[in-house]
Amino acid sequence: MFGLNTKDTRLLLIVALLVVLAPFLLNPFPEGSALAQFNAGYPDLMQRFVIFGVFAIGFNILFGLTGYLSFGHAAFLGAGSYAGVWMLKLLTINVIPAIIISTIVAGMFALLIGFISLRRSGIYFSILTLAFAQMAFALAASVLTPITGGETGLQTSLNDPRILDAASEGGNIPAPSIFGLQMRDSFELSVGEWLFTFNTGYYLSGIIMVLAFYVAIRIFRSPFGLMLKAIKSNQQRMHYTGVNTRPYMLACFVISGMYAGLAGGLMVAMDPLAGAERMQWTASGEVVLMTILGGTGTLIGPVLGAGLIKYFENIFSKINDNLLHQWFAFLPDGMEEFMVTIIHPFIGKGWHLTLGLLFMGVVIFLPGGLVEGGQRIARLFSRKKPSGKDGATTRTEPAE
Amino acid sequence: MGILEIKDVNKRFGGLQALGDVNLSVKQNTVHAIIGPNGAGKSTLLNCLVGKLIPDTGSVMFDGQSVLGRTPYQINQMGISRVFQTPEIFGDLSVIENIMIPLFAKRDGAFRLQAISSVDSQTEMRERAEEMLEEVGMQDKRHMHAASMSRGDKRRLEMAMCLIQEPRLLLLDEPTAGMARADTNNTIDLLKEISSTRNITMAIIEHDMHVVFSLAERITVLAQGTPLVEDTPDNIKGHPKVREAYLGETD
Ligand SMILES: Nc1ncnc2c1ncn2[C@@H]1O[C@H](COP(=O)(O)OP(=O)(O)OP(=O)(O)O)[C@@H](O)[C@H]1O
Ligand SMILES: [Mg+2]
Numbered sequence: 001m002f003g004l005n006t007k008d009t010r011l012l013l014i015v016a017l018l019v020v021l022a023p024f025l026l027n028p029f030p031e032g033s034a035l036a037q038f039n040a041g042y043p044d045l046m047q048r049f050v051i052f053g054v055f056a057i058g059f060n061i062l063f064g065l066t067g068y069l070s071f072g073h074a075a076f077l078g079a080g081s082y083a084g085v086w087m088l089k090l091l092t093i094n095v096i097p098a099i100i101i102s103t104i105v106a107g108m109f110a111l112l113i114g115f116i117s118l119r120r121s122g123i124y125f126s127i128l129t130l131a132f133a134q135m136a137f138a139l140a141a142s143v144l145t146p147i148t149g150g151e152t153g154l155q156t157s158l159n160d161p162r163i164l165d166a167a168s169e170g171g172n173i174p175a176p177s178i179f180g181l182q183m184r185d186s187f188e189l190s191v192g193e194w195l196f197t198f199n200t201g202y203y204l205s206g207i208i209m210v211l212a213f214y215v216a217i218r219i220f221r222s223p224f225g226l227m228l229k230a231i232k233s234n235q236q237r238m239h240y241t242g243v244n245t246r247p248y249m250l251a252c253f254v255i256s257g258m259y260a261g262l263a264g265g266l267m268v269a270m271d272p273l274a275g276a277e278r279m280q281w282t283a284s285g286e287v288v289l290m291t292i293l294g295g296t297g298t299l300i301g302p303v304l305g306a307g308l309i310k311y312f313e314n315i316f317s318k319i320n321d322n323l324l325h326q327w328f329a330f331l332p333d334g335m336e337e338f339m340v341t342i343i344h345p346f347i348g349k350g351w352h353l354t355l356g357l358l359f360m361g362v363v364i365f366l367p368g369g370l371v372e373g374g375q376r377i378a379r380l381f382s383r384k385k386p387s388g389k390d391g392a393t394t395r396t397e398p399a400e
Numbered sequence: 401m402g403i404l405e406i407k408d409v410n411k412r413f414g415g416l417q418a419l420g421d422v423n424l425s426v427k428q429n430t431v432h433a434i435i436g437p438n439g440a441g442k443s444t445l446l447n448c449l450v451g452k453l454i455p456d457t458g459s460v461m462f463d464g465q466s467v468l469g470r471t472p473y474q475i476n477q478m479g480i481s482r483v484f485q486t487p488e489i490f491g492d493l494s495v496i497e498n499i500m501i502p503l504f505a506k507r508d509g510a511f512r513l514q515a516i517s518s519v520d521s522q523t524e525m526r527e528r529a530e531e532m533l534e535e536v537g538m539q540d541k542r543h544m545h546a547a548s549m550s551r552g553d554k555r556r557l558e559m560a561m562c563l564i565q566e567p568r569l570l571l572l573d574e575p576t577a578g579m580a581r582a583d584t585n586n587t588i589d590l591l592k593e594i595s596s597t598r599n600i601t602m603a604i605i606e607h608d609m610h611v612v613f614s615l616a617e618r619i620t621v622l623a624q625g626t627p628l629v630e631d632t633p634d635n636i637k638g639h640p641k642v643r644e645a646y647l648g649e650t651d
Binding site: 003004005218219221222223224225226227229230232233234236237238239240241242243244245247248251255 | 472477482484488491497500501504505506508509513516517518521561
């Protein structure tokens with residue numbers, strides 16, 4: 001279906017289903033219960049899940065297929081964000097043009113940076129992309145202030161021209177919308193103790209992520225994708241096979257940059273604000289972590305990695321000592337203190353520590369990321385039940 | 401005039417004269433063997449033909465056009481394919497994918513963006529790749545991970561990758577090294593058949609004299625970077641200079 005084989009179609013449908021049902025799935029605990037803390041089904045976080053999913057899917061097209069590790073992908077995210085806010089200011093508060101232009105601008109920016117950075121490979125390529133991104137960050141925060149709003153950032157304001165719909169609004173700064181439907185609009189459904197929120201912005205981003213995921217699958221399965229995998233495997237052989245690897249790499253880099261720009265555009269569509277910090281190296285590093293954590297070169301891995309990191313960032317960081325005391329209240333006093341002291345460094349501001357340990361654990365024990373973890377578990381189960389014709393297939397299936 | 405004309409090629413590595421005044425002409429549709437002791441400069445000579453190295457002096461003409469100053473992919477697109485001394489394959493990919501990539505490169509040229517159509521839908525390409533696999537006797541290994549195969553199989557695979565491009569000149573650097581006797585004989589038969597049925601000129605480097613004498617129509621003996629003699633296999637066999645160059649090398 002959709003030009004995909006059965007396996008890929010199934011994966012796509014599962015992802016689409018998860019996106020649609022996320023408001024339920026991420027809110028498994030009743031409001032007000034002790035575990036409600038772990039609910040992630042609120043619009044702001046769900047939006048981040050899918051937007052960073054787009055970012056990581058795009059990053060994986062470059063890193064997963066070709067093995068070229070860009071340390072500057074946040075520059076494209078940032079460029080897309082700025083372009084998006086400008087569209088909201090100049091053109092219309094409708095987010096569609098903003099999202100499209102964000103993608104295009106980031107693509108052009110990637111063309112420039114890629115053209116130069118791809119003269120080198122390996123660590124030198126990584127350093128070049130990092131240098132460009134840091135340069136972009138520094139410029140955005142200083143010299144380019146008229147365009148980027150400098151350190152305060154760029155946002156929509158009352159006297160924006162918005163040539164397509166300036167007249168339609170009254171005294172307030174309008175909120176980004178799609179054909180009248182505001183991104184922040186939500187519909188709440190309460191079922192007994194549970195509260196589920198369905199948010200316009202989330203569903204727009206979610207649909208776009210599913211589309212982006214679909215395009216990524218097509219790229220992975222295309223001759224272009226095969227050429228990129230071959231470049232990763234043996235670039236020398238590619239040259240002696242008559243392939244000019246430069247344009248393949250550049251096309252890949254630009255596509256990957258456009259995904260980052262799309263993510264940037266979605267961010268400003270949800271919240272019309274762009275700051276230079278979005279281009280900083282930490283943001284570039286984050287998408288690397290997401291991809292590796294989920295499973296480099298797999299289709300679904302980057303989405304899982306993005307989700308996990310954003311979950312940690314938003315949920316673990318909110319757990320504080322008070323909550324811990326509540327949870328361990330059933331223990332004798334001394335034990336309670338002890339447990340809280342032990343766990344304290346890993347929560348709240350210490351969430352980075354937890355994430356770091358998790359990351360190290362994955363890299364050391366599961367080099368294929370969460371996807372490999374899932375495959376190992378699946379294999380454990382399938383080994384238990386006897387299967388008819390196994391062992392005949394020698395193929396070591398590349399991780400999907 | 402041969403399809404490949406090498407004139408006065410010199411190549412130094414620091415103080416080492418790896419190639420000294422090499423003159424060599426390979427006639428169209430023949431199998432030309434280049435033999436010589438280890439370190440004679442055989443691989444270096446091939447490197448100069450495919451753009452991996454640039455000779456210090458001299459000229460290399462393929463079908464009337466100079467290959468010097470061209471990049472490896474341009475030289476391949478002219479119609480020269482090479483099997484390396486240590487197999488150069490796509491180890492991370494499956495055998496069938498290894499074969500399809502050179503086929504895409506042949507059909508699409510150095511670059512063509514096909515990001516949406518799927519590889520699986522290219523049935524005609526796939527069929528040709530399958531045929532090639534059958535020809536080299538690897539059809540039951542089509543889904544194998546290329547890196548996990550034996551050295552001999554990697555060589556056969558690399559040969560298939562070159563052959564499927566239907567090059568006009570095929571350069572083979574010790575194609576049977578590391579192969580079992582049976583595979584070596586199969587390879588001889590395959591190369592024999594290909595050279596007699598298709599328009600492929602071959603230059604082959606080989607230490608195995610059985611292979612050399614089964615295939616070659618002309619033989620050039622290279623020693624210390626310079627061609628010693630060039631002649632037919634029969635004359636080479638009894639040539640005193642050749643015996644001298646090989647004495648002590650093999651026994
Ligand atoms: N890139 C290089 N840099 C420096 N020296 C080199 C290089 N390539 C080859 N040589 C040297 O040039 C000489 C010829 O090497 P070459 O690989 O061409 O020999 P060969 O005839 O192919 O030998 P063999 O039968 O062992 O493959 C050797 O002494 C080798 O050490
Ligand atoms: Mg050699």
